[in-house]
Amino acid sequence: MKVTKTALKDCFIIEPTVFFDERGCFFESYHHTKFTKTTGQEICWIQDNQSVSSKGVLRGLHYQRGKYQQAKLVRVIQGEVLDVIVDIRPDSKTYGQYIKEILNDRNQKQIFIPKGFAHGFLVLSNTAIFSYKCDNYYNKEAEGGIIYNDYELNIEWNLEGIENLIISEKDLCLPSFKHHLPICEF
Template sequence: MKLIDTAIEGCFILEPRLFNDDRGYFFESFNEAQFRNLTQTDIHFVQDNQSFSKFGVLRGLHAQNGDHAQAKLVRVLQGEVLDVAVDARKGSATFGEHVSVLLSAGNQKQFFVPKGFLHGFVVLSETAEFFYKCDNYYNKGAEVGIRYDDPTLNIDWSLSKDQISVSEKDLILPQFNDIFQR
């Protein structure tokens, strides 16, 4: 597995070593010892989640607060998404900045999103199956989120607004500056 740094400290792209032949491919999608060694993090994942979405579905931007904060290791099993992590760590040099990564079944890349980040993705293919590991259990009372189209963040989701489908719950989320202050 190869680790690729991003513009924001703590966020990593992981590229697996694929073994291809005329029958298909094989790769090790997760190895805890190798992950810890590459990322220099002491992460223990406790929950796996999976979603299926159609073209244009945007899920995000979400996080868990306080003792329920989650680090995530995300990947796409089928299809293609644009995955986004927003730094919401107070005092961080990159507070309010974001990283976007194209994840697909074809490139098999994974994206590590540490605690203290908002996270979301939009489906760019006809459909996509999205899979992620979390290092903490989900807690409804610790949910926090901001609008995907927050003008302060200025995220380019690669689709026009009329192509994007967002849940009613996500449409009423507050703006970044309404919740997160430096």
């Protein structure tokens, strides 16, 4: 397993060792001891989520507030997405900054997203199966979000080849970065 630090503190890109042969491939998608040793993060995953989406679907930018904040380990099982993570920790040196990474079923990259980050993704392939582990349960009353096309964040979503964005009504009504509710409030 190769772990790479990102420009955002405590956020890592994880690349498993993939073994190929005539049958296909094999890899460990998660190994607790290796994860803890290489990231320095002691996480107890308690919920796995999965979504299936079509090309042009944009989900996010989402987060949970207060005691319901979630760390996540995200990956793509099938297809390809542009994954975006935004640091929304007010006391962080990288507050308001984002990283983006292509995740797909070929590179098998994963991203560890600590608590205090907003997350979203755009589906680039015809369909994508997206999976993520969470260290806390989802709570509807604690959900928060930031509009994907926020002027201040100025995220480059790489929309080339995407004819129509498919965004939920809820995500289209998310507030701007300037007006979102801080993660510490609940």
